[in-house]
Amino acid sequence: MIRKTIAASAVAIAALVSGCSVGSTTAAPASSAPSASSAAMPKSEPVSLDIPSIxxxxxxxPLGLNPDNSVQVPPVSTPLQAGWYENGPTPGEVGPAVVLGHVDGNKHKGIFYRLKEMKPGDDVDIARRDGSTAHFEVTKVDQVPKDVFPSDAVYGDTSDPQLRLITCGGAFDRAEHSYVDNIIVYAHLVNGSH
Structure with missing residues (x-):
């Protein structure tokens, strides 16, 4: 399970798009219901992401932490590149694995440009270094103001393997050079295979 110290240090995710960040306020408890998912998978680095519906x-x-304890993000100059938070569980392990991507960048659509269109029941597949694939099913999609980012729900301990996909959303605040909201997709593991 993800340690609370990691959860606390990951509260302030750095800009996913120039100036877009996750807020630092914690509030919501983990709200994803336990699932009848398959057994947890062993630790294995994720190598690719596939979301057919979008x-x-x-x-x-891999994304670590910046010196200010914010989570690193892929370069905005490569907006179609997604990354995973390497200090948390790997996708398929017990706990919330976190994948981050840009909504846009460098005047182009980003990998998660259509993330807000996802719906419960959509599939997310993550190929892993050991040759297995972690197959997740979306349970919830939220759009939240970044100043009330639900860090407990995103990074807090879970009893089963889960996944979070995060990007920016909502209106773009030109004065702040950032989006005002975050889009967060919650998913649970339904099966892992080789």
Whole structure:
């Protein structure tokens, strides 16, 4: 399970798009209901992401923490690149694995440009270094103001393997050079295969 210290340090995710960040306020408890998912998978680095419903396909790069304890993001100059938070569980392990991507960048659509269109029941497949695939099913899609980002729900401990997909959304605040909201997709593991 993800340790609370990691959860606390990951509250302030750095800009997903120039100036777009996740707010630092914690509030909502983990709200994804326990699922009848398959057994947890062993630790294995994720290598690629496939979301057929929104035509999103990307390799995955590891993302750590910046010196200010914000989570690193892929370069905005490569907006179609997604990344996974390497200090948390790998996709398929017990706990919330976190994948981040840009909504746009460098005047182009980003990997998660259509993330807000996802719906419960949509599939997310993550290929892993060990040759297995973690198959997730979406349970919830939220759009939340970044100043009330639900860090407990996103990073808090879970009793089963879960996944979070995060990008920016809502209106673009030109004065702040950032989007005002975050789109968060919650999913649970339905099966892992080789």
């Amino acid at each position: 035509d999103a396909h990307s390799s995955l790069v």
